[in-house]
Amino acid sequence: MSAPLKPLPAWADVALIPLINVAAAFVISGLVVLAIGENPIEAVQILITGALGDLEGIGFTLYYATSFIFTGLAVAICFHAGLFNIGVEGQAYVAGLGAALAALYLGFLPGYSLAIVAILAGALFGAAFAAIPGYLQAKRDAHIVITTIMFNYVASALMGYLLVDVLRVPGQMNAETAGFSKYAIVPQFHALLKPLGIIWPDTPFNLSFLLALACAYGCWLLIWRTRLGYAIRAVGANPTAAIYGGISPARVTILTTLLSGALAGGMAANVILGEEHRLILEYTAGFGFVGIAVALMGRAHPVGIVLAAILFGMLYQGGAELAFDKPKISRDMIVVIQGLVVLFAGALEHVFRRPVATLLARRTAQPPI
Amino acid sequence: MGFEDLVSILGSGIRLSVPLICACLAGLWSERSGVVDIGLEGKILVGAFAAAAVATFTGSAWLGLGGAILATIAVSLVHGYASIDQRANQIVSGTAINMVADGITALIGNAIWSQGGRTPQLPDTALFNAIKLPFVDALAPAPFIGPIYKHLISGHDLITYFGFACVPLTYWALYRTRFGLRLRAVGENPAAVDTAGLSVRGLRYRAVIICGALVGLSGAYLSISQAAYFQPHMSAGKGFIALAALVFAKWRPWPALATCLLFGVLDALATRLQGVPLPLVGPVPVQAIEALPYLLTVVLLAGFIGKAIPPRASGIPYVKER
Numbered sequence: 001m002s003a004p005l006k007p008l009p010a011w012a013d014v015a016l017i018p019l020i021n022v023a024a025a026f027v028i029s030g031l032v033v034l035a036i037g038e039n040p041i042e043a044v045q046i047l048i049t050g051a052l053g054d055l056e057g058i059g060f061t062l063y064y065a066t067s068f069i070f071t072g073l074a075v076a077i078c079f080h081a082g083l084f085n086i087g088v089e090g091q092a093y094v095a096g097l098g099a100a101l102a103a104l105y106l107g108f109l110p111g112y113s114l115a116i117v118a119i120l121a122g123a124l125f126g127a128a129f130a131a132i133p134g135y136l137q138a139k140r141d142a143h144i145v146i147t148t149i150m151f152n153y154v155a156s157a158l159m160g161y162l163l164v165d166v167l168r169v170p171g172q173m174n175a176e177t178a179g180f181s182k183y184a185i186v187p188q189f190h191a192l193l194k195p196l197g198i199i200w201p202d203t204p205f206n207l208s209f210l211l212a213l214a215c216a217y218g219c220w221l222l223i224w225r226t227r228l229g230y231a232i233r234a235v236g237a238n239p240t241a242a243i244y245g246g247i248s249p250a251r252v253t254i255l256t257t258l259l260s261g262a263l264a265g266g267m268a269a270n271v272i273l274g275e276e277h278r279l280i281l282e283y284t285a286g287f288g289f290v291g292i293a294v295a296l297m298g299r300a301h302p303v304g305i306v307l308a309a310i311l312f313g314m315l316y317q318g319g320a321e322l323a324f325d326k327p328k329i330s331r332d333m334i335v336v337i338q339g340l341v342v343l344f345a346g347a348l349e350h351v352f353r354r355p356v357a358t359l360l361a362r363r364t365a366q367p368p369i
Numbered sequence: 370m371g372f373e374d375l376v377s378i379l380g381s382g383i384r385l386s387v388p389l390i391c392a393c394l395a396g397l398w399s400e401r402s403g404v405v406d407i408g409l410e411g412k413i414l415v416g417a418f419a420a421a422a423v424a425t426f427t428g429s430a431w432l433g434l435g436g437a438i439l440a441t442i443a444v445s446l447v448h449g450y451a452s453i454d455q456r457a458n459q460i461v462s463g464t465a466i467n468m469v470a471d472g473i474t475a476l477i478g479n480a481i482w483s484q485g486g487r488t489p490q491l492p493d494t495a496l497f498n499a500i501k502l503p504f505v506d507a508l509a510p511a512p513f514i515g516p517i518y519k520h521l522i523s524g525h526d527l528i529t530y531f532g533f534a535c536v537p538l539t540y541w542a543l544y545r546t547r548f549g550l551r552l553r554a555v556g557e558n559p560a561a562v563d564t565a566g567l568s569v570r571g572l573r574y575r576a577v578i579i580c581g582a583l584v585g586l587s588g589a590y591l592s593i594s595q596a597a598y599f600q601p602h603m604s605a606g607k608g609f610i611a612l613a614a615l616v617f618a619k620w621r622p623w624p625a626l627a628t629c630l631l632f633g634v635l636d637a638l639a640t641r642l643q644g645v646p647l648p649l650v651g652p653v654p655v656q657a658i659e660a661l662p663y664l665l666t667v668v669l670l671a672g673f674i675g676k677a678i679p680p681r682a683s684g685i686p687y688v689k690e691r
Contacts, residue, residue: 036480150663157660332475339468347462
């Protein structure tokens with residue numbers, strides 16, 4: 001049906017095509033805004049002002065971005081092993097339980113070591129919850145897409161039960177745990193900067209951001225500079241060939257899902273330990289699914305993921321302001337944009353390849369002699 | 370718990386299983402042709418919204434149903450284009466559809482009616498109402514048969530009867546017609562179908578359109594039969610339960626019916642057993658029953674009770690040039 005495509009130049013492959021794909025998602029989003037009777041350009045202005053207009057907006061943007069870096073990395077690391085982990089939402093949710101249990105019941109630990117243990121407990125719970133689908137994929141050939149979807153609902157039911165019937169403070173209406181002690185929290189930047197004489201408005205932007213950046217760097221090191229990373233990429237590219245290279249796909253699958261779950265657990269550090277300071281119902285609020293959009297948009301590369309996470313942070317923060325100013329453009333608009341990004345950067349990523357290739361070929365073609 | 374209670378639980382189980390059956394059969398058609406569809410959840414939402422919106426504007430349940438089916442076929446074709454022509458990752462495409470559907474139905478609903486995405490309450494005339502089959506009153510005093518006939522067989526709406534009828538129809542079409550044989554073949558070994566001179570693309574597109582029509586029924590049932598309005602996120606995971614049922618039924622129509630009925634009855638039980646202590650085990654948390662369909666599916670998929678093997682070519686784009 002089609003002649004083979006000429007390979008595109010590297011710059012077009014790495015930058016131009018992804019940019020065109022994301023631009024297409026935003027153009028369609030603009031048309032949606034137009035269709036519901038609002039001005040897209042005005043909407044973008046409000047959105048950007050809301051996200052980056054002042055320090056408060058920037059603080060919230062980076063706070064959301066922190067969660068998205070974690071969930072984006074969690075999805076991306078599985079992409080490299082050829083696995084699609086749709087369960088980041090559930091893994092992050094269960095990770096919140098680990099962080100909360102440590103924060104509430106390990107109070108005897110000295111000083112801020114409690115917070116560090118709580119972060120690790122979150123990662124551990126996230127990894128453990130991801131390990132089950134990982135194990136079933138590796139050893140029992142149960143497709144990880146289906147099992148992780150199912151486990152999102154299992155997580156939701158489990159956490160609902162625990163928060164409503166077990167962990168809730170007696171007499172308390174809301175399904176949430178007791179508040180954490182002051183050593184079980186990840187400090188927020190505005191509190192840290194105050195003693196230094198820098199006034200940053202009160203935002204939930206906290207130290208987890210640095211942890212997220214460190215994780216992004218760690219993922220880059222792991223995937224492109226270590227033996228395990230090589231094994232992960234080998235299994236992702238061709239599991240059969242990997243076996244001939246002495247790599248066990250089953251082992252790599254389990255290790256990758258463990259790492260993925262642990263990264264998803266980073267969201268608990270940001271939201272539960274950094275902002276809420278207690279475990280609340282449905283705290284993940286779909287951010288695990290945003291991770292899919294972030295990973296696809298960032299082309300599963302840590303640098304791309306950090307940039308995409310900041311863009312989505314802007315969308316979430318600016319979108320809240322936008323919904324306030326223009327009630328017609330509710331926050332659901334952000335979910336639409338997110339879906340369109342997944343559609344164009346993921347499913348339809350090759351749609352613009354042929355036109356771009358034709359265009360570039362025409363421009364660089366030598367005149368016939 | 371007496372006989373009357375049992376009948377009433379089974380009755381609500383049947384009502385709760387209707388959207389599952391329609392969506393599960395939709396997934397069955399698509400996946401049997403080799404197109405994996407995890408976008409059922411989103412399509413149910415689109416169908417539910419389109420049905421409620423069209424019924425609100427026209428006052429006709431039939432037009433609402435038609436609107437739902439057209440809308441879900443359109444969404445299915447997007448998935449089909451990505452999966453069949455663009456050879457995209459079908460999981461990514463399905464995820465995108467779920468996200469866009471979740472957002473856009475709430476967004477448009479909110480933009481038109483300004484009720485947080487909810488559509489206005491529909492009058493009875495714009496809904497599919499329960500149908501009373503003949504002889505209900507005459508049979509009512511009869512022991513056992515009376516209540517069973519009244520609550521389980523009679524008293525449902527057209528979508529329910531049609532949804533149930535789709536099970537034998539699907540079975541017949543897939544296993545007793547030439548089209549069905551070819552469709553199943555294209556999900557197992559598309560290269561063989563291609564060699565026989567049939568269009569892989571054409572067969573898969575037809576399957577995707579049938580999938581869209583069936584999932585439209587499921588959505589319409591939610592908004593213009595079970596409820597009288599559309600509300601954001603009202604599918605509440607039904608698309609994924611249908612997907613679970615499809616796996617559980619090993620991609621076959623009659624077991625799909627049985628599984629959907631089982632999951633529907635479990636759902637009815639979860640509501641009924643809230644806070645009621647069971648003999649021996651005491652009160653069962655509602656969440657445990659809610660999580661059961663998902664857990665059972667994972668256990669089955671892992672091969673601990675039987676083995677669920679998907680159609681061999683499902684999820685793999687067909688490359689003709691190879």
